[in-house]
Amino acid sequence: MKHFFSVADVDNLPQLVDEALQLKNNPFASEYLGKRKTLGLVFLNPSLRTRLSTQKAAIHLGMDVMVINMDKEGWALETKDGVVMNGSTVEHIREAAAVMGQYCDILGLRSFPKLQDREEDYSEDLFQKFIRFCKVPVISLESATRHPLQSLTDLITIRECWSEITRPPKVVLAWAPHVKALPQAVPNSFSEWMCRAQVEGMVDFVIAHPQGYALAEEFTRGAAVTHSLEEGIADADFVYVKNWSAYEDYGKIHSVDDRWMIDQNKLTLTNDAKVMHCLPVRRDVELASEVLDGPNALVIQEAGNRVWAAQAVLKRMLEQLAVG
Amino acid sequence: MKHFFSVADVDNLPQLVDEALQLKNNPFASEYLGKRKTLGLVFLNPSLRTRLSTQKAAIHLGMDVMVINMDKEGWALETKDGVVMNGSTVEHIREAAAVMGQYCDILGLRSFPKLQDREEDYSEDLFQKFIRFCKVPVISLESATRHPLQSLTDLITIRECWSEITRPPKVVLAWAPHVKALPQAVPNSFSEWMCRAQVEGMVDFVIAHPQGYALAEEFTRGAAVTHSLEEGIADADFVYVKNWSAYEDYGKIHSVDDRWMIDQNKLTLTNDAKVMHCLPVRRDVELASEVLDGPNALVIQEAGNRVWAAQAVLKRMLEQLAVG
Amino acid sequence: MKHFFSVADVDNLPQLVDEALQLKNNPFASEYLGKRKTLGLVFLNPSLRTRLSTQKAAIHLGMDVMVINMDKEGWALETKDGVVMNGSTVEHIREAAAVMGQYCDILGLRSFPKLQDREEDYSEDLFQKFIRFCKVPVISLESATRHPLQSLTDLITIRECWSEITRPPKVVLAWAPHVKALPQAVPNSFSEWMCRAQVEGMVDFVIAHPQGYALAEEFTRGAAVTHSLEEGIADADFVYVKNWSAYEDYGKIHSVDDRWMIDQNKLTLTNDAKVMHCLPVRRDVELASEVLDGPNALVIQEAGNRVWAAQAVLKRMLEQLAVG
Numbered sequence: 001m002k003h004f005f006s007v008a009d010v011d012n013l014p015q016l017v018d019e020a021l022q023l024k025n026n027p028f029a030s031e032y033l034g035k036r037k038t039l040g041l042v043f044l045n046p047s048l049r050t051r052l053s054t055q056k057a058a059i060h061l062g063m064d065v066m067v068i069n070m071d072k073e074g075w076a077l078e079t080k081d082g083v084v085m086n087g088s089t090v091e092h093i094r095e096a097a098a099v100m101g102q103y104c105d106i107l108g109l110r111s112f113p114k115l116q117d118r119e120e121d122y123s124e125d126l127f128q129k130f131i132r133f134c135k136v137p138v139i140s141l142e143s144a145t146r147h148p149l150q151s152l153t154d155l156i157t158i159r160e161c162w163s164e165i166t167r168p169p170k171v172v173l174a175w176a177p178h179v180k181a182l183p184q185a186v187p188n189s190f191s192e193w194m195c196r197a198q199v200e201g202m203v204d205f206v207i208a209h210p211q212g213y214a215l216a217e218e219f220t221r222g223a224a225v226t227h228s229l230e231e232g233i234a235d236a237d238f239v240y241v242k243n244w245s246a247y248e249d250y251g252k253i254h255s256v257d258d259r260w261m262i263d264q265n266k267l268t269l270t271n272d273a274k275v276m277h278c279l280p281v282r283r284d285v286e287l288a289s290e291v292l293d294g295p296n297a298l299v300i301q302e303a304g305n306r307v308w309a310a311q312a313v314l315k316r317m318l319e320q321l322a323v324g
Numbered sequence: 325m326k327h328f329f330s331v332a333d334v335d336n337l338p339q340l341v342d343e344a345l346q347l348k349n350n351p352f353a354s355e356y357l358g359k360r361k362t363l364g365l366v367f368l369n370p371s372l373r374t375r376l377s378t379q380k381a382a383i384h385l386g387m388d389v390m391v392i393n394m395d396k397e398g399w400a401l402e403t404k405d406g407v408v409m410n411g412s413t414v415e416h417i418r419e420a421a422a423v424m425g426q427y428c429d430i431l432g433l434r435s436f437p438k439l440q441d442r443e444e445d446y447s448e449d450l451f452q453k454f455i456r457f458c459k460v461p462v463i464s465l466e467s468a469t470r471h472p473l474q475s476l477t478d479l480i481t482i483r484e485c486w487s488e489i490t491r492p493p494k495v496v497l498a499w500a501p502h503v504k505a506l507p508q509a510v511p512n513s514f515s516e517w518m519c520r521a522q523v524e525g526m527v528d529f530v531i532a533h534p535q536g537y538a539l540a541e542e543f544t545r546g547a548a549v550t551h552s553l554e555e556g557i558a559d560a561d562f563v564y565v566k567n568w569s570a571y572e573d574y575g576k577i578h579s580v581d582d583r584w585m586i587d588q589n590k591l592t593l594t595n596d597a598k599v600m601h602c603l604p605v606r607r608d609v610e611l612a613s614e615v616l617d618g619p620n621a622l623v624i625q626e627a628g629n630r631v632w633a634a635q636a637v638l639k640r641m642l643e644q645l646a647v648g
Numbered sequence: 649m650k651h652f653f654s655v656a657d658v659d660n661l662p663q664l665v666d667e668a669l670q671l672k673n674n675p676f677a678s679e680y681l682g683k684r685k686t687l688g689l690v691f692l693n694p695s696l697r698t699r700l701s702t703q704k705a706a707i708h709l710g711m712d713v714m715v716i717n718m719d720k721e722g723w724a725l726e727t728k729d730g731v732v733m734n735g736s737t738v739e740h741i742r743e744a745a746a747v748m749g750q751y752c753d754i755l756g757l758r759s760f761p762k763l764q765d766r767e768e769d770y771s772e773d774l775f776q777k778f779i780r781f782c783k784v785p786v787i788s789l790e791s792a793t794r795h796p797l798q799s800l801t802d803l804i805t806i807r808e809c810w811s812e813i814t815r816p817p818k819v820v821l822a823w824a825p826h827v828k829a830l831p832q833a834v835p836n837s838f839s840e841w842m843c844r845a846q847v848e849g850m851v852d853f854v855i856a857h858p859q860g861y862a863l864a865e866e867f868t869r870g871a872a873v874t875h876s877l878e879e880g881i882a883d884a885d886f887v888y889v890k891n892w893s894a895y896e897d898y899g900k901i902h903s904v905d906d907r908w909m910i911d912q913n914k915l916t917l918t919n920d921a922k923v924m925h926c927l928p929v930r931r932d933v934e935l936a937s938e939v940l941d942g943p944n945a946l947v948i949q950e951a952g953n954r955v956w957a958a959q960a961v962l963k964r965m966l967e968q969l970a971v972g
Contacts, residue, residue, distance in 0.1 A: 028360060036676060038704060048399060048420070052390055052427045056362060059388045064707045066700055075696060075928075084932040086827045091928035094940070095947065096696070099927065102952035103700045179410045279423065280399075280415035284408040292418070299419065304426035352684060372723060372744070376714055376751045380686060383712045503734045603747065604723075604739035608732040616742070623743065628750035 001316040003131055004139045005124075006146055006189070007196045013155075014200055020156045020312035024305070027060045033318045034063030040104035041141065042068045044077070045112040049279060050141045050149065053306035054108060060311055061318060066104065079126050093126065094133050101134035106317055113144035113183050115251035121145065122216065137317045139310075145216075147185045150278050151193035152309040157302045158203065158238055161274055168203050169237035170271070174229060175209035176286040177256040178243035186278050187244045188219040195222040208232025212254040216247050229260055236270040238298075241277045241287050263288035267296060274298045325640040327455055328463045329448075330470055330513070331520045337479075338524055344480045344636035348629070351384045357642045358387035364428030365465065366392045368401070369436040373603060374465045374473065377630035378432060384635055385642065390428065403450050417450065418457050425458035430641055437468035437507050439575035445469065446540065461641045463634075469540075471509045474602050475517035476633040481626045482527065482562055485598055492527050493561035494595070498553060499533035500610040501580040502567035510602050511568045512543040519546040532556025536578040540571050553584055560594040562622075565601045565611050587612035591620060598622045649964040651779055652787045653772075654794055654837070655844045661803075662848055668804045668960035672953070675708045681966045682711035688752035689789065690716045692725070693760040697927060698789045698797065701954035702756060708959055709966065714752065727774050741774065742781050749782035754965055761792035761831050763899035769793065770864065785965045787958075793864075795833045798926050799841035800957040805950045806851065806886055809922055816851050817885035818919070822877060823857035824934040825904040826891035834926050835892045836867040843870040856880025860902040864895050877908055884918040886946075889925045889935050911936035915944060922946045 001009055010016050023029065039058045041051060051067065058065045070077070077096055078089035085092065100107055109130050113121035121144040131138045140148050162169045173190055194205040199222065206224045207215070208231070214220075226232045233239055241262050246252045261284075267273060275291055277299050283289045291297055325333055334340050347353065363382045365375060375391065382389045394401070401420055402413035409416065424431055433454050437445035445468040455462045464472050486493045497514055511531075518529040523546065530548045531539070532555070538544075550556045557563055565586050570576045585608075591597060599615055601623045607613050615621055649657055658664050671677065687706045689699060699715065706713045718725070725744055726737035733740065748755055757778050761769035769792040779786045788796050810817045821838055835855075842853040847870065854872045855863070856879070862868075874880045881887055889910050894900045909932075915921060923939055925947050931937045939945055 038707065040700070046399065048392070048394075048415075049423055052364070052392065052424070055390055056427050059362065066703055068696070068700065070696075075694065078931070082937070085930040086933050090930075091696075092931050095927055095929060095951075098948045099697055099951040100700070102948065103704050103955065279419055281419060282409040282414075283402070283416050285410050289406070300422045300426065303419075303423040307427065370723065372716070372718075372739075373747055376688070376716065376748070379714055380751050383686065603743055605743060606733040606738075607726070607740050609734050613730070624746045624750065627743075627747040631751065 001313065001320055002137055004148060004313045004317070005127065005143065006148055007151070007193045013196055014202065016152070016312055017156050017159050020152070020308040021160060023311045024308045030315055031060060031062045033315060034058065034061035037105040037318060037321070038064045038066060038103065039106050039108065039314070040066045040068060040100055041108045042070060042100060043110045043141070044070050045110055046071065047110055047141065049303055049306055050110065054141065054149070054310040056307050057311035057314055061314055068100065079129060093129050097130045097133035098135065101136045104136060105321060106137045106139060106314065107134050108139045108141045110141035111143055113185070115181055115183060115245065118250040137321070139313055139317065142185055144183070145185055146189040146192070148189055149306065149309050149313065150186055151189040152313070153302060153305045154190060154240065154276060155193055155197055155202070156309055157276065157298060157305050161298065162237065168201060170235060171203045171205050171238045171240065172232050172236040173207045173240045173242065174232060174262060175213050175260060176241045176243045176262065177258055177260055178282060178286055181245040181251050181253050182243050184215060184244045184247055187242050188215055190240060190242070191215055191223055192219045195220065198222055206232050210255045210257060210260065212246055212248065213244065214248060229266070230269055233266065233270050233273065236273045239270060239273045239275050241275060243286055261286065261288060262291060264290045264294065267291065272296065276302050279303055325637065325644055326461055328472060328637045328641070329451065329467065330472055331475070331517045337520055338526065340476070340636055341480050341483050344476070344632040345484060347635045348632045354639055355384060355386045357639060358382065358385035361429040361642060361645070362388045362390060362427065363430050363432065363638070364390045364392060364424055365432045366394060366424060367434045367465070368394050369434055370395065371434055371465065373627055373630055374434065378465065378473070378634040380631050381635035381638055385638055392424065403453060417453050421454045421457035422459065425460045428460060429645060430461045430463060430638065431458050432463045432465045434465035435467055437509070439505055439507060439569065442574040461645070463637055463641065466509055468507070469509055470513040470516070472513055473630065473633050473637065474510055475513040476637070477626060477629045478514060478564065478600060479517055479521055479526070480633055481600065481622055481629050484629070485622065486561065492525055494559060495527045495529050495562045495564065496556050496560040497531045497564045497566065498556060498586060499537050499584060500565045500567045500586065501582055501584055502606060502610055505569040505575050505577050506567050508539060508568045508571055511566050512539055514564060514566070515539055515547055516543045519544065522546055530556050534579045534581060534584065536570055536573065537568065538572060553590070554593055557590065557594050557597065560597045563594060563597045563599050565599060567610055585610065585612060586615060588614045588618065591615065596620065600626050603627055649961065649968055650785055652796060652961045652965070653775065653791065654796055655799070655841045661844055662850065664800070664960055665804050665807050668800070668956040669808060671959045672956045678963055679708060679710045681963065682706065682709035685753040685966060685969070686712045686714060686751065687754050687756065687962070688714045688716060688748055689756045690718060690748060691758045691789070692718050693758055694719065695758055695789065697951055697954055698758065702789065702797070702958040704955050705959035705962055709962055716748065727777060741777050745778045745781035746783065749784045752784060753969060754785045754787060754962065755782050756787045756789045758789035759791055761833070763829055763831060763893065766898040785969070787961055787965065790833055792831070793833055794837040794840070796837055797954065797957050797961065798834055799837040800961070801950060801953045802838060802888065802924060803841055803845055803850070804957055805924065805946055805953050809946060810885065816849055818883060819851045819853050819886045819888065820880050820884040821855045821888045821890065822880060822910060823861050823908060824889045824891045824910065825906055825908055826930060826934055829893040829899050829901050830891050832863060832892045832895055835890050836863055838888060838890070839863055839871055840867045843868065846870055854880050858903045858905060858908065860894055860896065861892065862896060877914070878917055881914065881918050881921065884921045887918060887921045887923050889923060891934055909934065909936060910939060912938045912942065915939065920944065924950050927951055
């Protein structure tokens with residue numbers, strides 16, 4: 001694995017998931033693999049779970065970690081070419097990425113979309129330029145349109161919690177209300193990974209969202225889509241709760257209909273479904289407290305599994321570096 | 325030791341102090357005890373000494389350290405239950421604490437009081453919830469009402485600097501002026517630890533403060549209290565200088581009477597007392613420069629001893645983890 | 649080497665440069681030298697390259713690193729003596745430096761000039777007080793008037809890229825336009841190091857800048873100075889591009905004359921010169937994109953070499969600590 005940006009970077013998905021679960025059983029099994037290797041984690045936006053879990057994964061592998069918070073450290077990057085830099089940007093991504101590549105063997109990058117210009121966000125221009133100029137393997141810590149470490153984590157968690165062998169679980173991505181306009185990165189990515197997992201026979205995948213919240217087609221091919229929450233979650237084994245802003249009317253909030261919030265009552269429609277969320281979650285806005293505090297919630301276990309997703313990916317990258 | 329929040333968490337106080345001084349003589353004696361263990365240091369408020377000394381202590385013990393600055397990283401936590409989270413808080417402490425507990429074997433937490441609602445601050449609600457939800461041992465890096473690592477440090481420093489065996493030293497907590505309203509955490513905690521040390525025969529303890537600055541009774545039981553600085557410091561062996569805002573008229577400043585500032589002249593009333601302060605100190609407001617720069621000041625040695633206090637506590641926690 | 653503040657701290661300059669290049673070939677050759685030693689990196693101003701490269705160098709030497717961002721952590725230091733601290737500064741450098749010296753074996757400090765009071769900036773008062781009070785070896789991560797790790801890096805890079813043995817290369821420091829008033833630290837330091845290197849027969853050194861941009865004489869003794877860019881860069885082997893604000897009319901911008909920007913056309917006047925810059929660089933303001941993206945630019949290699957400069961210096965300091 002050279003880079004980790006989308007599910008397309010994974011050759012064998014079931015194998016990667018299994019390896020992550022093996023690492024969970026034996027975190028320090030490869031603690032010398034990353035010896036003398038440095039991971040740089042570059043944040044253009046804040047992070048809690050992603051930073052800590054990736055740092056922990058790197059520690060398990062014996063790597064040194066350097067964290068670079070460029071949002072707070074006042075380092076506005078220029079990404080466009082041909083710009084006379086006489087404004088507020090202090091450094092071009094060409095130099096910034098190349099320099100960080102000089103100090104690190106693997107780089108992670110987090111960069112949120114601005115939610116203003118869909119074409120710009122969905123071009124993933126910043127991320128692709130970072131990859132191009134840093135010249136070392138890059139692991140996405142969430143980009144404008146994807147959050148692959150989260151999605152791998154989610155698949156790991158589903159695999160871990162599903163023991164029936166006669167059928168794959170029904171997994172539902174359920175839109176939920178929120179007070180702010182959020183990116184589509186998590187739902188795009190979750191959908192992309194679940195569609196691939198469905199091809200592998202690992203899940204049956206359904207998306208439920210109100211009118212106006214359709215995700216970009218490139219992420220949802222193969223998914224069943226419904227505009228009825230009740231229909232979507234009927235007999236579900238896993239409900240993945242997540243808000244996102246509109247893709248079509250880009251970055252807008254069309255509905256905050258609280259009938260889309262999952263509560264204990266709605267869970268009765270499901271097959272005693274496990275409830276997932278990438279966190280942070282707005283209690284009693286996105287998801288009812290009674291669910292979060294009840295036995296169906298997987299959110300803490302899911303957050304814990306972020307370590308094994310990151311570790312499985314870093315391990316692959318280190319193995320790749322070792323063979324050159 | 326499961327958690328370290330107050331002196332009540334210490335079984336044998338003289339033993340813990342002695343162990344800290346042994347660690348000072350041999351910092352790396354237990355450098356494998358913390359191998360493969362991760363310490364997460366969570367700061368909801370700024371820190372200099374506490375972060376560095378605790379990080380250094382963890383390094384001595386072979387631990388990995390992850391620092392989490394939640395104040396600057398824009399992560400406003402909700403602590404109340406039953407709140408519909410449609411406002412400015414982005415994550416509930418139930419999730420935030422639980423998630424951090426997934427990534428760390430021991431967590432440290434710093435959280436200052438708001439000094440607006442005494443009942444809320446003195447409930448230590450946030451800290452107790454953090455302990456409850458993270459499910460790993462927690463070490464206080466200063467909470468709303470206590471700063472136990474500082475107080476342990478202070479006792480270590482007193483022990484280190486007192487060689488008379490015929491009597492315990494007279495230790496005086498002396499209120500000092502300041503320009504800002506400060507928490508009572510340091511004086512509460514110092515008083516709580518000195519009262520306990522007095523029971524153990526390690527010190528004789530006196531508190532001197534102006535009218536209106538009485539600390540909460542729970543911290544001062546057994547201490548002699550005077551409203552005369554001169555009376556308080558008479559024949560003192562150690563003077564512990566510290567400002568605090570009023571407990572009764574909560575968070576208010578009643579007096580900035582500069583006659584309460586310790587200077588060289590006032591020291592003549594003492595038994596050539598050593599002068600302590602937790603730092604940072606406002607020179608010539610809280611304490612005269614001539615004292616800070618003179619031979620009686622212990623403040624730098626005291627700050628250095630923060631390492632051994634933290635290390636003694638972390639060592640106990642790691643030993644506890646090892647036996648399960 | 650006790651401290652690293654200017655070229656005067658280096659006994660044998662060619663030897664230090666050679667050692668740095670040897671470390672580049674074998675980064676982990678001394679990985680036990682720094683075992684159980686802690687490097688504290690204190691930033692009163694932001695840093696990207698300096699922090700990462702110094703941290704990486706310390707990792708190569710087996711040191712533990714603690715980063716202390718005092719700019720963002722709201723810790724305003726008082727540096728003047730005799731001040732009654734009833735204003736906005738929360739801690740005096742006497743205490744702050746001394747305390748950090750308690751926790752670290754070597755300290756690095758970055759502190760920019762305010763560009764308001766030349767005498768104050770050029771006194772290097774803050775830096776010298778930091779050295780005086782912390783009582784451990786100090787490595788400059790850029791001070792008010794110098795950036796020695798950058799200058800050592802630059803000399804390393806020149807040595808690395810120059811293979812002619814019949815003559816030393818012609819190295820030109822060329823002033824360039826910028827939109828902001830920048831310190832003189834980088835050009836001062838570069839000039840100071842090149843003047844010394846010239847004495848050692850390692851370079852021929854020329855400075856080209858517009859009228860009104862003369863650097864302080866203490867840094868430029870021995871350098872040829874011209875006010876014509878064309879004259880300066882004629883037959884140059886290395887052109888070091890850098891903006892600075894005026895020293896005489898202190899901190900002011902007199903000219904933003906874009907005829908001083910190096911572009912491909914100006915390079916034709918040189919001996920196919922390699923182009924250097926300390927970064928970050930404002931593209932098409934200080935330096936043309938066509939040069940930065942072309943084969944003559946050394947800027948990324950130069951940034952990479954920051955590691956070896958820092959490592960050579962830290963290695964000397966650690967060796968000094970070992971002999972006591």
